Amino acid sequence: MHKEPDVRTENWIELLASQAEPAPSRRAGPLMGRRLPWGLAASVLLMLSAYGLRHDFPEVLRLPMFWLKVGAPLAVALAGIVLLGRLGRPGVFAGRAWWGVVLPVLLLWLAGAWQWLATSPLERPPLLWGQTWRSCVFSIGLIALPVFVAALAVLRQLAPTRPAWAGAAAGTLAGGAGACVYAFHCPELTAPFLAVWYVIGMALPALVGAALGPRLLRW
């Protein structure tokens, strides 16, 4: 048994101690500040070039539904940033930051259920399916991709000790950002559509992140 300090360990400590220097500025906050804007810029460019803005763009800003469509994913993305910064650091738990993800989704579901119930049954199907439900989830995932890559790059510089959760946080951030950016193209303006397709579109990157985390975030 090694009760006595090992000589190798002593030498090891000498080596590490000799590399003491003012800690490089790789803390979570500044790190995200340097990486995430690039991911977001790429997502926006992708949306503008491959999809294009809504044809009624400036006018649509007056509609509350548009703000719900942009705001709820934005809230999810902001919560994702907090989660990323927390789960990337050893011994820090997500804590109440998950509420930042849960509450916007609940809001979307409530709005969706309310509009659904307030509409006569015959007129309901278009509220849910719109014209683009087939492509919505895929498009959100595609636009989320650059942010996802940037978020994983941040995590690899940090030290996630629960890589599946950290990966899920990266996916949540990317999903929220992707849905928020996609909302500027997406022609749909009904709450049930958002409650189903946007939520799935945001959940999918989170699941992918949880699945890839243990593989991509080893250190």
Added chain:
Amino acid sequence: MPTLDVELELRALFLQALAGDESAYRLFLQRLAGHLRAYLGRRLFGWPDDVEDLVQECLLAIHNKRHTYEAAQPLSAWVHAIARHKLIDLLRARSVREALHDPLETSEALFAASDRDARDARRDVIGLIEHLPDKQRLPILHVKIEGLSVAETARRTGLSESAVKVGIHRGLKALAKRFGVAQAQDANAQGA
């Protein structure tokens, strides 16, 4: 020394180290190595040879990831999360490696144990039960090897007392089935 004092002292040293103080960093790493050695030694009971390697690996991880520590956080929580992460990594790699082992190799290890002391023999037994599921392995480890009571084992593992008994029974049966051949050979060798 009370835990809180250790926390405050180590934290002060670490913060100095993060500001570039080499001697504070050396002292911090030395003191931390002692705590890691004790922590990992308790958890790697059965593989004392791995403890020192893992201590060094943890020190390296702490060094490489020291920028993720923020002063508002308890240092013990940060260090513990890293040590636990590295420990789990090792156990996982080991369980994969052990699963690939041919059972014969394990029984050879059993034969080779004759000239070692009791602790080493105990280590070999621990090696043998390693592949059992936790529900069987832990009851056998605590009751049959460490000599704890069933009640104490139940308390430590969170299993019910009857689950502990069932776990021992099934685990020993699985072992007998798996190593029956080796045991028979062993008996023959002793008889000869």
